[in-house]
Amino acid sequence: MPAALTALALSRLLGPWNTRTGPAYRELADVIRLLILDGRIPLDTALPSERALCAALDISRTTVTAAYSSLREQGFLSSGQGSRGRTRIPELTPFGSALFGPQPPSTGALPAPGLTAPGLTAPGLTAPAGLVDLAYSALPASGEVVHRAFAAALTELPALLPGFGYDALGLLPLRQAVADRYTAAGVPTQPGQVMVTSGAQHALTIIIRTLADRQDRVLVEHPSYPHALDAIRSAKCRPVPVAFAGSGWDLPAMETAMVQQKPKLAYLVPDFHNPTGLIMPNAQRRQLVRAAAAAGTVLVADETLRDLNLDGTATTPLAGFGSTVVSIGSLSKSHWGGLRTGWIRASESMIQRFAAARTTLDLGGPVMEQLAAAHLVRALEEPLPALLQTLRRNRSALLDLLAEHLPTWQAAPPAGGLSVWCRLPAPISTALTVLAPDYGIRLAAGPRFGIGGAFERNLRLPFTLTPDKLEVAVLALRAAQDRLDAAPQLRRSLTQAPAVAIA
Incomplete structure (x- = not known):
């Protein structure tokens, strides 16, 4: 409907x-x-x-x-x-007549701001060297900690070599470590309720393939994480966007969408939402879980950013409010994207369904990485304080730079996560993204986080870079905006957006 x-x-x-x-x-x-x-x-x-x-x-x-x-x-x-x-949305947006006035006839359809796999570029485009990359919201590895975990894993590996090496659920030490963390957070969990995956994106793909069929509806926040939207579309499901209300989730709108649309799944990022940085209060979590249970909708909670709690906001994982919640976690944001280790937390019966569906994708994850990940999950508190301190410093630096050099931009301080969701003074997000490489930076346009061309007035800026690089980036953004302000016709001439990778 x-x-x-x-x-x-x-x-x-x-x-x-x-x-x-x-x-x-x-x-x-x-x-x-x-x-x-x-x-x-x-x-x-x-x-x-x-x-x-x-x-x-x-x-x-x-x-x-x-x-x-x-x-x-x-x-x-x-x-x-x-x-x-x-x-x-008009066909010619973001540079068509509805936004910027008449435009000369185009020789081809206007492509939406695109996406390529990391390390790749779109056909016909070259990625200039030395760019300050703001398309990614990810951190470099916590080097010594990761290296030490792999060194320990190397000594443990010989004991596992006599086995086959295939395990759809994942190694027990890692599943136990993940279960212990949920239990410590107030959500009692057994290892049988955890399945190890090759990252959060892999986890989401398994969940969608298991629980949804083609043309089924999947409720999503609007804006949402681009790769999650891609996974939903790739499964031939139909995303149902529900916008935020002011500075939080619009629970009445979400409940209405569940009743009217009957979505099989709802994909949410309740902990330091990507890209807005918002965190859902416990009262709303409880209300949402009840509404989803009444509507027969399975809630999928992406918790990959949960540990990046910059302001110390206390919440309970969404699974703490109902047994039908499926949780996704990962080490990619807290430790390093190169680890490619994630997990699903759900009921034991649901985990068995996921494991059966997984065999169409792979037969299990790399053993060495899982051994190392078990050490990292058990010792997460070791690198976390220094990481959070660095992120707080970077967040303050970025917000101060925006206030000084781009005062017409609106940027609320996020309570956690890795990025700021900026409100621009005009619908120029894609235009800035197109111009950005000329000024030495790389951006992810706002519409990549939405459906159908929305969020031309928004831009996600990660604060994962050092303050000096953030200053270079903000000054470049100011120069690009000045160029657009001085030449409004330039907006109409930008008819192709570069493909960018987003994390």
């Missing part, structure tokens, strides 16, 4: 929209258009009828009719039967 927005819900999203600086219909259309572009109103959502909206806003029906007509002319509303058009 397609999504529909009630008049009351749209009224709440609009807020104090009528500033009386122009015709009321134009102001109403402008605010709705921005809500669509920002992802606050998901694509393919039916707006309320003209009669219902004029009653909710206490305005004339003529005003609503004119606003809807304007949105249809701009390409943001379909010309469906009756007055309940469905939200959409």
